[in-house]
Amino acid sequence: MQIDWLTVAAQIVNFLVLVWLLQRFLYRPITNAMRRREERIEERLAEAKAAREEAEEEAASLKRKKAELEESKEGILSSAREEADELREKLKGEIRKEMEEKRDAWRAHLAEEREAFVSALQRKAGQQILDITGHILAEYADMEISERLVATFADRLASLNPDKRAKLTEAASEAETAVVETGAALTSSAKRRITRALHDVLSSDIDVDYREDEEMVLGVRLTIGGVTAEWSAARYLDRLRAELDEAIDLGSHGGGPEQEHVATAERGSG
Amino acid sequence: MEISPDAWVLYQWRGLELTATIVFTWAVMAVLVIGCRAVTSRLSDSEKVSRWQVMLEVIVTQIRDQIDDMGSGDPDRYLPFIGTLFLFIATSNLLMIVPGYQPPTGSLSTTAALAICVLIAVPLFSVGRRGLGGYLRTYVRPTPLMLPFNVISEVSRTVALAIRLYGNVMSGTVIVGILISVAPFFFPILLQLLGLLTGLIQAYIFAVLAMVYIASASRDRSSGQEGDRQNSKDQGD
Numbered sequence: 001m002q003i004d005w006l007t008v009a010a011q012i013v014n015f016l017v018l019v020w021l022l023q024r025f026l027y028r029p030i031t032n033a034m035r036r037r038e039e040r041i042e043e044r045l046a047e048a049k050a051a052r053e054e055a056e057e058e059a060a061s062l063k064r065k066k067a068e069l070e071e072s073k074e075g076i077l078s079s080a081r082e083e084a085d086e087l088r089e090k091l092k093g094e095i096r097k098e099m100e101e102k103r104d105a106w107r108a109h110l111a112e113e114r115e116a117f118v119s120a121l122q123r124k125a126g127q128q129i130l131d132i133t134g135h136i137l138a139e140y141a142d143m144e145i146s147e148r149l150v151a152t153f154a155d156r157l158a159s160l161n162p163d164k165r166a167k168l169t170e171a172a173s174e175a176e177t178a179v180v181e182t183g184a185a186l187t188s189s190a191k192r193r194i195t196r197a198l199h200d201v202l203s204s205d206i207d208v209d210y211r212e213d214e215e216m217v218l219g220v221r222l223t224i225g226g227v228t229a230e231w232s233a234a235r236y237l238d239r240l241r242a243e244l245d246e247a248i249d250l251g252s253h254g255g256g257p258e259q260e261h262v263a264t265a266e267r268g269s270g
Numbered sequence: 271m272e273i274s275p276d277a278w279v280l281y282q283w284r285g286l287e288l289t290a291t292i293v294f295t296w297a298v299m300a301v302l303v304i305g306c307r308a309v310t311s312r313l314s315d316s317e318k319v320s321r322w323q324v325m326l327e328v329i330v331t332q333i334r335d336q337i338d339d340m341g342s343g344d345p346d347r348y349l350p351f352i353g354t355l356f357l358f359i360a361t362s363n364l365l366m367i368v369p370g371y372q373p374p375t376g377s378l379s380t381t382a383a384l385a386i387c388v389l390i391a392v393p394l395f396s397v398g399r400r401g402l403g404g405y406l407r408t409y410v411r412p413t414p415l416m417l418p419f420n421v422i423s424e425v426s427r428t429v430a431l432a433i434r435l436y437g438n439v440m441s442g443t444v445i446v447g448i449l450i451s452v453a454p455f456f457f458p459i460l461l462q463l464l465g466l467l468t469g470l471i472q473a474y475i476f477a478v479l480a481m482v483y484i485a486s487a488s489r490d491r492s493s494g495q496e497g498d499r500q501n502s503k504d505q506g507d
Contacts (some may be wrong), residue, residue: 002274002276002378003378003379003382004276004289004379005379006286007276007289007291007292007377007379007380007383008379008380008382008383008386009383010292010383011291011292011295011374011379011380011383011384012383012386012387014292014295014296014299014383015354015358015383015384015387016387017299018299018302018303018354018358019350019351019354021299021302021303022302022303022306022350022353022354022357023350023354025303025306025307025310026302026306026310026326026330026353027330027346027349027350027353029310029313030310030313030323030326030327030330031330031346031349033310033313033314033315033323033327034327034330034331036315037315037316037317040315040316041317
């Protein structure tokens with residue numbers, strides 16, 4: 001056990017050299033690398049934190065936006081619903097209006113058709129009644145009825161109101177002949193009776209011309225100059241026609257048409 | 271049988287002897303520097319790190335933490351000195367498993383050189399930290415009467431450092447040598463394994479004690495008591 005001081009000195013130098021070398025090749029690079037890594041990790045952590053905060057902010061804003069969207073969605077839905085309601089009401093109104101128009105047109109058309117039908121019916125019914133009446137009268141117009149007709153004419157002539165009589169008298173004084181028209185030919189006695197009655201009423205000897213007119217079913221028409229007086233069963237027929245029209249109108253508005261027809265027929269026959 | 275590598279002269283030139291101590295010291299230095307250079311030349315800053323770099327980082331971090339535990343502050347200031355002491359002694363002792371190698375720490379000259387380095391480093395670090403006056407005041411604490419004892423303590427602990435390391439390493443070598451002559455199979459291997467453990471522990475003790483001395487001299491308050499405590503610890507070893 002001895003100490004070689006030269007070796008000691010050499011070892012001191014060696015140790016110091018080793019300290020310098022290790023400082024250069026070990027401690028400094030390693031500590032620097034670790035420090036850099038730590039800084040890097042810190043930086044990354046900070047970045048991650050910032051990114052997370054950003055993401056959280058983003059998430060919060062998205063959440064907010066979503067809520068706003070929900071709200072606006074409600075608004076849009078309700079306005080859309082209102083619009084739809086309005087549109088529906090409008091369409092309903094239009095359809096109702098259109099239906100009204102169509103109904104009116106249909107009613108008008110119906111009324112026209114009814115009118116046409118009624119007039120046709122009227123015409124036909126009138127014609128039929130006239131025909132029937134004509135036939136009946138033609139068949140049963142014997143002397144007795146002609147006599148009754150002439151008698152009635154004479155009575156009516158006698159009970160003529162003063163105005164009419166004055167007009168007839170005035171016409172008779174100017175005209176030369178009076179024309180008497182009947183549905184059927186009159187017997188000579190009947191003609192005489194009428195002529196006499198005329199002469200009585202008008203107090204003149206006017207000539208009487210007897211003519212036949214098929215349209216005069218059961219009546220007598222007296223024409224002197226421009227003045228005409230008529231007594232005819234045709235007015236009964238006119239009244240019948242008017243009542244028939246009334247019955248048809250009532251029938252088209254509801255009620256029992258058959259009874260009305262019966263009533264009309266009864267009235268017509270009376 | 272050569273007990274000390276100092277006695278193993280490899281080359282002689284004009285009275286200057288190149289002993290095995292010097293040569294093996296250079297070898298240890300070469301291993302350390304080349305190994306560190308090989309790893310640190312490809313250092314990575316990223317998260318992907320090579321295993322060798324991880325090993326070096328673990329070693330450096332552990333040494334720094336140990337220094338920090340001594341409570342002297344700023345471990346980077348002491349890291350090169352303390353770290354190199356530990357790495358040099360540990361490498362010297364661990365290379366014992368290489369056949370034909372003799373640890374330079376088995377030479378009293380080497381351990382004395384290292385102890386002298388500590389002896390010089392303690393006042394240097396202390397003066398650098400507290401100033402010359404501050405350092406000198408540690409010798410007259412708690413009373414000026416303690417000055418001679420403090421000086422003796424300073425010298426004796428240095429000697430103790432050198433002798434402790436030398437004795438442990440040398441004894442390991444000697445025991446292996448004796449055992450080889452008595453029981454040449456198996457037992458020397460066990461003793462060598464024990465020697466590796468002892469060598470590592472000695473490296474740790476040497477470095478920690480050096481740091482304790484430096485720290486106790488650098489502390490402002492109660493440095494005297496701290497120093498006494500360390501002295502008693504030394505005597506215990």
